[in-house]
Amino acid sequence: MKWCYIVVPLLVACSLDNSTEDGNKAAAKATASTTDGTQPVAQAVDKTPSLKKVLDGGFFYPQWMDSSSRYLWLHREKHRGLYRYDRSTDEIDTVLPSSYVVKRVVSLDGGKEWIAVMHMFLKRRRHSALLYAKNTDKPRTVVQTAGPLKIVYQRGPWVYFLALEGISAYHIGRDEVVKNPPGRFAYEDFDLQMRLYSNGRDSVLNPFGEGNYIWVQTHPDSALTLMHKVGHGTFIATLEGDIVDSLGHVLAPQWALGGLAVLGMDAYDDGHRFTKSDVLLYHLRSRKLDNLTAQLHQIALYPSMSNDGKMLAFSTPDGEVYVVDLSAQFHTSEQKNK
Secondary structure (H helix, E strand, O other): OEEEEOOOOOOOOOOOOOOOOOHHHHHHHHHOOOOOOOOOOOEEOOOOOEEEEEEOOOOEEEEEOOOOOOEEEEEOHHHEEEEEEEOOOOEEEEEEEEEEEEEEEEEEHHHOEEEEEEEEEEOOEEEEEEEEEEOOOOOEEEEEEEOOEEEEEEEOOEEEEEEOOEEEEEEOOOOEEEEOOOOEEEEEOOOOOEEEEEOOEEEEOOOOOOOOEEEEEEOOOOOEEEEEEOOOEEEEEEOOOOEEEEEEOOEEEEEEHHHOEEEEEEEEEOOOOEEEEEEEEEEOOOOOEEEOOOOOOOOOEEEEEOOOOOEEEEEOOOOOEEEEEOOOOOOOHHHHOO
């Protein structure tokens, strides 16, 4: 395997933010949850999918970054650094080194552009930055702020983010940051409350009352949102907080197949380490829950599915990264009707 390095000049010095809670902790907290109501039962895909290990260890949270399924975003443990893996050449580019904590990457325009949140410590105080780049350019800082920052929604040219001052948005086409921007979506705040942002107004939702709400993700093209209430499970709700569907023990949920399905994992741990996990896909129209990795033996964590539903990627607790070709084994009526 060849290794390539992109030298990224950053405007600030930083050190690793060890206080940042990583995705493993959030998932481990949710694994002990119970679910309410009628839950779909996961059905194993009847054929063993084609599986390929692309990295032997040390990389986590794979994410497809382009519509051709050629490139994957990757991180080191606890979201350290940002790496770009090219499946066609088996090369890895270091986009941001492991001294940075990169919590979320959003690919734009079919993977031609991207935006991400980076955390750092400056003079013993936590700072965050919103980075933007075209794939051929070096990333630049759009916003830098003291305290936390996270991307909460993206639609069209607008990338919405939450800081201590509230909701703002970066408009990519105009290259400007707007406070109290237009838009309507649900999100989780820094205290893990579920909230509704609506054109400058902000209110608490919390449909199950007080508690921790994680993995809130509003559909980019509809008035629905995903959410996971610790102790209850994962649900699809309206932006007013009314429950539409209950998915049960689906962790790290995300919209897939253009919003026709929800991708997640069925993970369990012993309090220290993940012991079992499969990749689940829930179809909104048929309300069918498929186990895409039931025929495999790997502990499949934090999956990502390509836009066409043919390619799946996941990592293991040891940082092995696998790519699964589902094109011959798995086709849904939703995909065929697209």
